[in-house]
Structures are given as C-alpha cells and as structure tokens.
Amino acid sequence: MYDSLGKVSGIEAVHxxxxxxxxxxxxxxxxxxxxxxxxxxxxxxxxxxxxxxxIDLRLLRHLPLAYLVPDAALLPPESIRFFHVDPTxxxxxxDGVFAAANTGTVDFVFSYSMLQMARAGIDxxxxxxxxxxxxxxxxxxxxxxxGMLIRSELARRWPDMIVRAYTSAVVADPTVPSVPVxxxxxxxxxxxxxxxxxxxxxxxxxxPNVGTRYGVEAQDQPTATHPYKVDSRPTNGDTPENAxxxxxxxxxxxxxxxxxxxxxxxxxxxxxNSPRQVAxxxxxxxxxxxxxxxxxxxxxRGSKDPATxxxxxxxxxxxxxxxxKLKARQAELDEMES
Amino acid sequence: MSDYQIFSDYVPLxxxxxxxxxxxxxxxxxxxxxxxxxxxxxxxxLKVEGPQLQLTPADIAGVYPxxxxxESPDEFLPHxxxxxxxxxxxxxxxxxxxxxxxxxxxxxxxxxxxxxxxTSPAATLQSVLLSQVNARDAAGYTTLRTTLGLADNTPxxxxxxxxxxxxxxxxxxxxxxYTSHMRRDLKSGKDRAIVVSYRLPDxxxxxxxPEIHTAFLVSLEKRDDLYASARGLAANASKEAVLVVLxxxxxxxxxxxxxxxxxxxxxxxxxxxxxxxxxxPKDAGADQPAPLSGNFQGLLRADGYFLEALPHEQxxxxxxxxxxxxxxxxxRSQGFAVRAAPEEFExxxxxxxxxxxHASAFELGRLLALARPEIxxxxxxxxIAFPPIEPQVAVNKLPQALQxxxxxxxxxxxxxxxxxDINGQNQSIVKDENQFLGKGIADVGGIGEQVGGWIDSxxxxxxxxxxxxxxxxxxxxxxxxxxxxxxxxxxxxxxxGMS
Numbered sequence: 001m002y003d004s005l006g007k008v009s010g011i012e013a014v015h016x017x018x019x020x021x022x023x024x025x026x027x028x029x030x031x032x033x034x035x036x037x038x039x040x041x042x043x044x045x046x047x048x049x050x051x052x053x054x055i056d057l058r059l060l061r062h063l064p065l066a067y068l069v070p071d072a073a074l075l076p077p078e079s080i081r082f083f084h085v086d087p088t089x090x091x092x093x094x095d096g097v098f099a100a101a102n103t104g105t106v107d108f109v110f111s112y113s114m115l116q117m118a119r120a121g122i123d124x125x126x127x128x129x130x131x132x133x134x135x136x137x138x139x140x141x142x143x144x145x146x147g148m149l150i151r152s153e154l155a156r157r158w159p160d161m162i163v164r165a166y167t168s169a170v171v172a173d174p175t176v177p178s179v180p181v182x183x184x185x186x187x188x189x190x191x192x193x194x195x196x197x198x199x200x201x202x203x204x205x206x207x208p209n210v211g212t213r214y215g216v217e218a219q220d221q222p223t224a225t226h227p228y229k230v231d232s233r234p235t236n237g238d239t240p241e242n243a244x245x246x247x248x249x250x251x252x253x254x255x256x257x258x259x260x261x262x263x264x265x266x267x268x269x270x271x272x273n274s275p276r277q278v279a280x281x282x283x284x285x286x287x288x289x290x291x292x293x294x295x296x297x298x299x300x301r302g303s304k305d306p307a308t309x310x311x312x313x314x315x316x317x318x319x320x321x322x323x324x325k326l327k328a329r330q331a332e333l334d335e336m337e338s
Numbered sequence: 339m340s341d342y343q344i345f346s347d348y349v350p351l352x353x354x355x356x357x358x359x360x361x362x363x364x365x366x367x368x369x370x371x372x373x374x375x376x377x378x379x380x381x382x383x384l385k386v387e388g389p390q391l392q393l394t395p396a397d398i399a400g401v402y403p404x405x406x407x408x409e410s411p412d413e414f415l416p417h418x419x420x421x422x423x424x425x426x427x428x429x430x431x432x433x434x435x436x437x438x439x440x441x442x443x444x445x446x447x448x449x450x451x452x453x454x455x456x457t458s459p460a461a462t463l464q465s466v467l468l469s470q471v472n473a474r475d476a477a478g479y480t481t482l483r484t485t486l487g488l489a490d491n492t493p494x495x496x497x498x499x500x501x502x503x504x505x506x507x508x509x510x511x512x513x514x515x516y517t518s519h520m521r522r523d524l525k526s527g528k529d530r531a532i533v534v535s536y537r538l539p540d541x542x543x544x545x546x547x548p549e550i551h552t553a554f555l556v557s558l559e560k561r562d563d564l565y566a567s568a569r570g571l572a573a574n575a576s577k578e579a580v581l582v583v584l585x586x587x588x589x590x591x592x593x594x595x596x597x598x599x600x601x602x603x604x605x606x607x608x609x610x611x612x613x614x615x616x617x618x619p620k621d622a623g624a625d626q627p628a629p630l631s632g633n634f635q636g637l638l639r640a641d642g643y644f645l646e647a648l649p650h651e652q653x654x655x656x657x658x659x660x661x662x663x664x665x666x667x668x669x670r671s672q673g674f675a676v677r678a679a680p681e682e683f684e685x686x687x688x689x690x691x692x693x694x695x696h697a698s699a700f701e702l703g704r705l706l707a708l709a710r711p712e713i714x715x716x717x718x719x720x721x722i723a724f725p726p727i728e729p730q731v732a733v734n735k736l737p738q739a740l741q742x743x744x745x746x747x748x749x750x751x752x753x754x755x756x757x758x759d760i761n762g763q764n765q766s767i768v769k770d771e772n773q774f775l776g777k778g779i780a781d782v783g784g785i786g787e788q789v790g791g792w793i794d795s796x797x798x799x800x801x802x803x804x805x806x807x808x809x810x811x812x813x814x815x816x817x818x819x820x821x822x823x824x825x826x827x828x829x830x831x832x833x834x835g836m837s
Contacts, residue, residue: 023676025679025681025682026673026679026696027682027693028693028694028696029678029692030675030676030677030679030697030700031675031677031678031679032673033673033675033676034673044720044723045723046716047719047720049716050717053713053716057703060661062706063702063706064702067660067661067698067702068661070644070658070660071637071648073637074616074637077609078610079604079609079610079613079619080604081617082612083614083615083664084615084663084664084665085661085663085667086660086661087670088667088671089659089660090661090699091670092675092703093661093700093702093706094703095675095700096699096701096703096705096707097706097707099676099677099700099703099704100703100707100708100717101707101717101718101721102677111676115676116674142670149615149662152600152601153594154597156409157592157597158597161597205601207597207598211400211419212417212532213414214415214417215413215415215538216413216538228538251510251536252506253506257538257539258507258510258536259415259513259536259538260510260513261510261513262510262513262516265516274346275347275516275517275518275519276344276345276519278516279519279521282534287596291612298632299613299614299617299634300633300634302605302614302617302619302634303605303609303610303611303612303613304605304606304607305607305621309606326608326609330607330608333608
C-alpha cells in the first residue's frame with residue numbers, strides 16, 4: 001500500500017559506499033583499504049599548496065634526514081650512494097598526511113577517495129615534471145625512482161653542481177639527458193640528493209656553470225720555484241688529452257705567487273705568443289664525472305684501498321694528485337682499528 | 339666547436355678622454371661656380387667619454403671568485419668581466435702602452451697591521467679629494483693632477499699601499515698586456531673584456547686559516563710614477579703610493595682541491611666510496627660473503643632491512659627499513675592506509691617479525707601535516723568540498739501523525755553509531771556491516787515489533803464492524819463515474835448514508 005519508509009539510512013549509505021573497498025588490518029600496524037570508489041568527489045580540487053606539499057613528499061622533501069639515512073655509516077663523510085626509492089613507503093607518508101585531518105570514522109570515507117585522487121594526481125604531476133625535462137621519456141609518475149646521495153665537500157663548495165642522467169652509458173651529446181632528474185639539490189650543508197625518473201645507466205656530475213675561470217695546475221713533481229703548470233692548447237681552443245704541459249715560473253719571490261706571464265706566452269710549447277693564447281692556456285674548463293652502471297664498471301671499483309694504488313693519481317689534461325695524505329690517514333685508521 | 343672566441347684586445351678607434359675634430363667638407367657647383375654658401379663652424383669638436391675613475395655596477399658583468407666566497411681553490415686566478423669590450427684599451431697605461439687597467443691582489447696582512455685587521459675584516463677604500471693625495475704620495479698626486487689633468491676637488495676612491503708592498507707586487511710591465519683580452523660569446527653574441535690577475539691567491543699551508551684577499555681593479559693610466567725607481571729605494575720603502583681603484587672585492591681562498599680532485603678522491607679510502615646504498619667502504623673478509631654487492635661489507639640486507647636491528651624500545655622481534663633500498667623494491671602497493679592499527683602489534687608470537695616501517699611512515703606523514711597549520715587547513719577545505727553521501731531515501735507517504743521518529747529498537751545505534759558496545763567491546767561500524775543489520779544491535783526489525791503492538795487491535799476493530807450494505811458490488815469505471823451515476827447504481831448505499 002505504501003512505499004518503504006527509507007531504502008537506506010544515511011549511515012547505511014556510507015556503509016554501502018565503504019563496501020566498494022576492502023578494509024583490512026595489515027601486519028604492519030596499519031588498516032589498509034583497497035578497491036575503487038568510482039568517481040565520488042572527482043570534482044573536488046586540491047589546493048595548490050597541499051598539492052605542492054604532497055609532490056615534495058614524493059620527492060623526499062620535508063622528510064627528516066634520519067629517515068633517509070637512519071645510520072650515519074650508511075653515508076659516511078666523502079661518500080656517494082646510489083639507491084632505489086620504495087614507493088609504498090613514501091605512499092604511506094602521504095596516507096598519514098591525510099589521516100591527520102580525520103576526525104572520525106566517517107572521515108575515512110573521504111580519505112579513501114582523496115587518497116585515490118591524490119595518488120593519481122601526484123603521479124600525473126610527476127609525469128609532467130619528467131616530460132618537461134625529457135619530452136620523449138616513457139617514465140610516468142607511478143613508475144619507480146632511483147637516486148643518489150652525496151655527502152662531501154662537493155655539496156658545500158659546489159652546491160650548484162649539475163647532475164644529468166642517461167638511459168645509455170654511451171651518449172652522443174651529453175648536453176641532452178635522456179633520464180629526467182626530478183630533484184637535484186643540497187639537503188644540508190654537505191649532503192646533496194638527486195632523484196632520477198627510472199634507473200639510469202649513466203649519471204654525470206658536472207662542475208657548475210660558474211662562468212669562465214683561469215688558473216694553474218699542480219705539477220706531478222712540484223718544486224718550490226716551479227710548482228705549477230698549464231696545458232698548452234691549440235689556437236682553436238681544443239683540449240687534447242695528451243697536451244704538452246708548460247711549466248710556469250714566478251716573478252719575484254715564489255711566496256708572492258706572481259706568475260711570469262711573458263714567459264708563459266713565449267714558451268716554446270705555447271701555440272702563439274699573444275694575450276689570447278695566454279688566456280686559452282690559463283682557462284679552466286668545467287669537470288664532468290661519469291658514473292656508469294654497466295658490467296664493465298664493477299661496483300668493486302667504488303672504493304679502493306690507497307695502498308693498492310700508485311702514489312700519483314692522474315687527472316685530465318695531464319694533471320695529477322698524490323695520494324700521500326689519503327694513505328697516511330688510512331694507515332692511521334687501520335692502526336687504530338687493529 | 340667552441341661557443342666562444344678569444345681576442346687579444348679590442349682597441350677602440352679613439353681613446354677615451356681624447357678630443358676629436360671633425361671637419362666636414364661639401365661642395366655643390368654647376369661645373370664652374372660654387373653654389374653652396376656655408377655658414378657656422380667648419381669643424382665639430384668631440385670628446386670621447388669613458389670610465390676613468392670608477393665603474394658603475396652596469397659596467398661589470400661579473401667577478402671571480404665571488405665576493406665573500408670561501409671556496410675558490412688558490413690555484414684559480416681572480417678576474418673581472420667588463421661589459422664594455424673596449425674598456426681596458428680605451429686609455430694609455432704605463433710607458434704609453436695599453437691596457438691601462440690591472441687587477442692587483444693583496445692579502446690582508448700586506449695592507450694592514452694586525453691591530454687594524456681586528457677592527458674590520460677586509461680592507462676598504464678611502465674616498466678622498468685629489469688634493470688630499472698630495473700629502474701622502476706627492477709623485478702620484480703630480481701624475482693625477484698634471485699628467486691626467488684632474489682637478490684638486492676630483493673625488494677619488496683610492497688605496498694607499500707602502501712602496502715596499504707595491505714594488506714587490508705590482509704587475510711586471512712586460513706582463514700587463516697578457517692580463518687583458520676580449521671574449522666573445524657566440525651563443526649570446528655578447529662581447530666582454532676580461533682582466534685577469536697575474537697573482538695567485540695564497541690559502542696558506544694546510545691547517546692554517548686562509549687570509550682574506552682583496553682584488554683591486556686599478557687604473558694605471560699614465561701612472562709611470564708607480565714604476566719609478568725611487569719607489570724602490572730603501573728610504574722610500576715605508577712611504578705610500580696611491581692607487582686609483584675602480585672596483586674591488588674580497589674573498590677567502592680555499593685550501594681544498596678543485597672539483598675534479600674532490601670528486602675523484604671519494605672512491606679512495608678512507609673516504610666513503612661510490613657505492614650501492616647499504617654497502618660500507620670496507621672489503622668483506624676473505625671467508626665472509628658480501629651481504630649486498632661488490633664484495634663490500636654492508637649494513638643492510640638486499641630487501642633494505644638492517645642486518646642488525648637499530649636500537650629500539652619496542653619489545654619483540656622488531657624490524658624496520660627506510661624508504662631507500664639497495665635494490666629495486668617490489669611493485670607499489672595499491673592499497674591506502676587509513677588508520678594506525680597498533681593492536682596488530684599486540685600479543686605477537688615470539689618469532690613474529692614486527693615490521694614498523696610503514697607504520698612509522700604513516701605516523702611521520704601525520705606529524706608532518708600536524709606541524710603545518712596551512713596543510714591542515716587545506717585538508718579541512720577538501721573535507722568541506724566533498725559532497726556528503728546522499729542516502730537513498732524514498733518519499734514517505736504516511737501522514738505525519740503515523741510516522742515514528744525512529745524505528746530502531748536499540749537507542750545506542752542512533753546516538754553513537756561509530757562506537758558501539760558490542761559483546762563487551764567497543765567497535766567501529768566500519769569493521770563489520772552486520773553491525774548495521776543484526777537484530778538487537780542496529781536493526782530495522784524494530785519496525786515489526788512496534789507495528790505488532792497495534793496491528794491486532796486494528797484487525798479486530800475492522801472485523802467487528804457490520805457490513806454497510808448487502809447488495810452485490812458492481813463494477814464501475816472510475817474514469818467516468820459521477821455522483822449521480824453512483825446514486826443510481828447504489829441507491830441502498832445512498833439511503834444508508836443519508837440516514
């Protein structure tokens with residue numbers, strides 16, 4: 001004779017909505033939910049400030065260093081570490097952010113939808129961020145990230161160093177990276193982090209663009225009067241690996257460190273006796289360090305005992321550095337441990 | 339191919355400060371007679387202007403090392419880049435040669451004694467009138483006043499240095515031309531003049547505190563007096579020389595190596611090495627397997643857990659790992675954490691591993707949000723924006739008088755549906771949908787109970803009523819029936835009703 005009074009009550013409607021999900025307690029001390037709540041709340045816009053905060057969390061910003069490196073031995077002084085990011089761990093941080101605003105059980109309903117939408121939205125933002133750097137990248141925000149941590153005076157002295165990543169260990173043009181770098185910045189005075197969209201096969205860490213610099217290089221066997229040299233460059237500005245060194249001399253007392261530029265210009269190994277040639281020979285170009293992930297570049301090369309190395313470490317352009325200090329420090333540590 | 343070119347110089351056609359006279363000539367005739375009547379001066383006099391005593395910020399493209407920096411290795415020479423590509427060659431320096439600018443470098447201890455250095459960290463220039471120079475450096479004053487033609491009231495930024503300091507540290511006359519060049523950036527198309535110092539900074543021996551250095555861009559315009567032999571006499575050693583400074587900045591050189599030295603040294607012990615996260619820069623023992631890779635000792639397992647648990651206060655077999663792992667993690671979970679469930683950690687079996695990793699991540703996220711009022715505000719804004727879930731309520735056709743305010747039999751259900759006492763436990767409704775429907779808890783079965791109280795009496799009352807009419811019922815068309823028609827068809831009913 002009459003229709004029923006109410007098909008469902010308000011609270012039952014909420015419960016029906018909850019039935020779209022499976023709520024269960026996991027072994028990790030959290031109640032987890034999976035499922036699909038449809039497009040409920042799909043037209044709710046996320047405030048830009050909150051969105052930026054969540055993207056930052058996905059990029060490991062705002063997280064205390066102790067959660068990144070829970071033991072100091074994981075990142076000792078003067079070290080570089082390559083890692084994978086656990087996406088579920090980071091998702092749980094974001095879940096916790098939304099939980100902070102829950103005031104009751106019914107709020108969980110909203111959380112389900114918000115978490116779904118937020119995760120999809122942040123994934124898309126990260127996809128856009130990656131594509132803005134490398135338009136051809138196939139990486140999307142739901143795919144894994146990797147990264148590197150640098151704890152070194154590099155971060156303190158060159159906080160603007162440039163990190164580039166590549167899908168191949170051999171690239172024709174290193175100025176065109178093929179793996180987006182989602183984040184590259186110092187996180188403390190001497191710690192630097194870089195996050196990659198995917199797993200690169202090669203990473204370049206480049207000395208920052210500080211403009212032009214002029215300088216000298218230490219000789220392999222420096223003397224008090226002739227401690228420095230420069231490499232002779234051809235007039236076209238090339239930087240040959242086997243360039244001929246020009247030993248520099250000083251004007252006056254060597255302690256005053258005033259270079260004899262006339263002698264440099266007139267040196268037999270200088271391509272030309274001119275101010276421009278002096279500038280070319282003194283010019284210092286940015287250095288690029290390569291890190292490759294190939295079978296030919298074994299991990300065991302990542303840390304070497306100085307006792308097994310020659311005393312002189314060769315650098316580009318015939319430069320070198322002695323390992324005396326490192327060997328002495330290592331010997332001290334070995335003695336302390338024994 | 340390089341993206342820049344270097345030129346030895348860029349000498350302008352006319353020096354700054356010089357006067358040019360232009361004498362134009364023009365003629366107009368018909369072949370025999372001059373038709374042009376010229377009036378006014380036959381020549382135009384121009385004076386070429388250019389910076390002489392000071393530079394503006396717009397004149398300077400940049401300096402190296404940066405002012406105030408402490409990280410430049412002492413193997414790098416200071417230099418200044420000038421926006422005016424001709425500037426170092428616009429005037430005549432010493433011996434009638436160009437360039438006229440030099441970048442001189444001094445350590446603090448060379449300019450001031452220890453007591454003065456305590457009052458301010460770096461040397462500063464003195465702003466004086468030319469006339470005030472005379473008392474401290476007569477030879478310099480004469481050059482500036484007479485040779486350059488500056489007036490006595492010309493304001494100058496100057497540095498006074500002892501002759502002994504100047505003579506040993508001034509640029510060698512033969513080296514001056516090698517300290518300036520012009521650099522053309524082929525990408526931007528910009529030309530800039532570069533003046534490089536001839537003197538390297540000195541960070542001192544290892545372990546010492548490097549001194550502040552100050553680079554001075556000094557005018558050597560016709561300053562042959564600075565190279566006069568008299569300045570080198572012992573009698574004049576403590577007397578002063580005036581240097582006109584167009585720009586200056588201070589920095590502290592570093593004892594550390596350059597970028598290449600620092601980054602390549604990382605792979606050599608006792609430095610920390612370039613390794614997979616979790617590895618230690620020590621070789622695993624000959625009879626010990628490497629826990630991760632590369633034959634190194636390690637702190638982590640391949641799945642990111644610590645080989646030896648970190649110190650913790652929780653009882654039991656507690657494990658934990660952070661967000662960084664040595665190897666690729668398993669695929670991302672599709673679930674969402676909605677609440678902490680610490681009860682899951684209660685009463686574990688002795689060997690059950692208690693993994694606090696995700697619980698700590700969840701709590702960390704909560705705390706990060708709670709610490710930021712603006713984030714909480716945004717979260718609340720989203721809650722408000724979400725539409726409430728609409729219950730599927732049908733229109734109630736019962737008269738208001740017959741409607742009950744609540745058909746449930748358990749009042750607690752309406753009061754606190756989110757927290758009910760069920761079998762002695764306080765539980766949430768979201769745990770089990772049966773809590774909505776179970777009789778005696780939160781059911782709609784109360785409707786039957788309440789209706790049962792009065793439905794019997796209604797049936798009895800209706801059954802006790804006498805039949806109003808005895809005639810058989812005839813079918814009527816409800817669409818066409820009228821009162822008169824009903825009267826005709828049911829006169830007994832009409833009569834009974836009216837009686």
